Amino acid sequence: MSVATPPRPASPGSVPEAPALSSAGALDDRPLRHPNTRSPQVMTRRAWWLIALNFLLPGSAQVLAGNRKLGRVGLTATILVWVFVVAAVLALLLAPTVLSTVFTQGWVLLALQILLLAYAVLWVVLLIDTLRLVRLVRTRPRARAGIAVLAIAGTVLASGTAVYGAQQLLGPAREALGAIFANNAPPVPPSDGYYNFLLLGADSGLGRDSMRFDSISVVSVNAASGAVTITGIPRDLQNVPFSEGPMQELYPNGLEGHSSQTCGWGAGINQLMNAVETCQPNRGADIYPDAATSHTTPAVEATRDAAQGILGIEIPYYVFVDMKGFADIVDALGGVDITVQERLPEGGGPTYHNQPAEEWATGWIEAGPQHMDGDTAQWYARSRYTTSDWDRMRRQRELQQAILAQANPQNVLTHFGEIAKAGQDLVQTDIPDALLPFLIDLALKAKEQPVQTIELTPEGLQVYGVPGFDPDAPDADDWAFIRDLVQTTLHPPTPTPTPQP
Numbered sequence: 001m002s003v004a005t006p007p008r009p010a011s012p013g014s015v016p017e018a019p020a021l022s023s024a025g026a027l028d029d030r031p032l033r034h035p036n037t038r039s040p041q042v043m044t045r046r047a048w049w050l051i052a053l054n055f056l057l058p059g060s061a062q063v064l065a066g067n068r069k070l071g072r073v074g075l076t077a078t079i080l081v082w083v084f085v086v087a088a089v090l091a092l093l094l095a096p097t098v099l100s101t102v103f104t105q106g107w108v109l110l111a112l113q114i115l116l117l118a119y120a121v122l123w124v125v126l127l128i129d130t131l132r133l134v135r136l137v138r139t140r141p142r143a144r145a146g147i148a149v150l151a152i153a154g155t156v157l158a159s160g161t162a163v164y165g166a167q168q169l170l171g172p173a174r175e176a177l178g179a180i181f182a183n184n185a186p187p188v189p190p191s192d193g194y195y196n197f198l199l200l201g202a203d204s205g206l207g208r209d210s211m212r213f214d215s216i217s218v219v220s221v222n223a224a225s226g227a228v229t230i231t232g233i234p235r236d237l238q239n240v241p242f243s244e245g246p247m248q249e250l251y252p253n254g255l256e257g258h259s260s261q262t263c264g265w266g267a268g269i270n271q272l273m274n275a276v277e278t279c280q281p282n283r284g285a286d287i288y289p290d291a292a293t294s295h296t297t298p299a300v301e302a303t304r305d306a307a308q309g310i311l312g313i314e315i316p317y318y319v320f321v322d323m324k325g326f327a328d329i330v331d332a333l334g335g336v337d338i339t340v341q342e343r344l345p346e347g348g349g350p351t352y353h354n355q356p357a358e359e360w361a362t363g364w365i366e367a368g369p370q371h372m373d374g375d376t377a378q379w380y381a382r383s384r385y386t387t388s389d390w391d392r393m394r395r396q397r398e399l400q401q402a403i404l405a406q407a408n409p410q411n412v413l414t415h416f417g418e419i420a421k422a423g424q425d426l427v428q429t430d431i432p433d434a435l436l437p438f439l440i441d442l443a444l445k446a447k448e449q450p451v452q453t454i455e456l457t458p459e460g461l462q463v464y465g466v467p468g469f470d471p472d473a474p475d476a477d478d479w480a481f482i483r484d485l486v487q488t489t490l491h492p493p494t495p496t497p498t499p500q501p
Helices: 029-033 040-056 060-065 068-094 096-103 106-134 141-180 246-250 269-278 298-311 323-332 374-382 389-406 409-414 416-426 433-446 458-462 476-490
Strands: 194-202 213-222 228-233 252-255 317-322 336-340 344-346 363-365 368-372 427-429 452-455
Touching: 029 040, 029 060, 040 060, 040 106, 040 141, 060 068, 060 106, 068 106, 096 106, 106 141, 194 298, 213 269, 213 298, 213 389, 213 433, 228 298, 228 389, 228 476, 246 252, 246 298, 252 269, 269 298, 298 317, 298 476, 323 374, 336 374, 336 389, 344 374, 363 374, 368 374, 374 389, 389 452, 389 458, 452 458, 452 476, 458 476
Parallel strands: 194 317, 228 452
Antiparallel strands: 194 213, 213 228, 317 427, 336 368, 344 363
């Protein structure tokens, strides 16, 4: 029977042998925690291992070679982050409504923002401690710079991603939710199976002495299927009826016969802001006393009553888009692609009747395919002196669709901060934040379906057999036809099965 020979003690002054690699090619625990500091080769290999471990699984380097308590903190935080990421991905795939419900809560976004920033700081702390454990001065001189650069680059990549998520995604999203949407307001149920939204566009930019609604449309979203119907209302539509309320009591026959040189308003629907906020006492507060607490204005309320009277449907919410901030969101998305049908002038318009556009135009948008920046897109939506209001309505629809097409996930994530900031300057609404998860779910359904449009213009209604519609002088029969058309479009009749012989 053989007897194991005990290891020979090292003689004084001798150099201990370098620890051997295991058969798997990795260093065992002894050289990681108690390395041979006199062997540059071993110390260099150990350094690469610790740097890689710190990047792949923050905290593992400390558990194996340093402060185990700090390492457990890092490992726990990392595991929790990955559990959260996996849970979010599964929720996105299996229950997107649950995910949208969570991520539209301001307090949830704030908590995530704080946690991500704390994790980024923890990663930097782990980097500094890992560089201490590495002992660069004991590694090979030619490897020292590479080890340090790799360690810093990995930490910048990882912690920088966490900081970007906290500051450029979660932070702007939380601020935008608080600034744009009505907080703590209870949502109303759908009306006759639809959520109807009044979409208003106006321009408070330079050169405007007042702000009137230039674009008026109603977006109807089927609460079950997500199908979308957009009804465009001409801004110069005259003598519109009002739904039951204070404006109907004041003007039972619309604004016919009501005009004022002092206030500058007439009978068109685009004059409602002047008729309510400019020419009424207290800027319309006596007509709509609850407007301010409802996150709206008297002019918006009056326009909503007019749209409800025209279409015969209930419109609980509005979205107001100010063209002054429109250019910023287009620029944040990197521009939009539009095919221009005819040459359009830029500029404030003629100074006298029939002045040629060549004399007052500050620039031109040429016909053909164009990639527009924000300023050009804004003029494309504004231009009206050489075309009709109906044409401008069409161009504004084109821009809406182009922006939706350009708002792909890569663009939104890359420029989310700028988009959210532009959105705060661009959009006002009374949509409650509690309704957002449901609307996000509807939006996902709507993307899979074509959008129906109804244009209340002479050309638009001619398609439905109304060749004589005159927006300057509509009558009761026109309003009745429009209401029937909207009801038929939103609730198409069910085909009657053909009886079998």
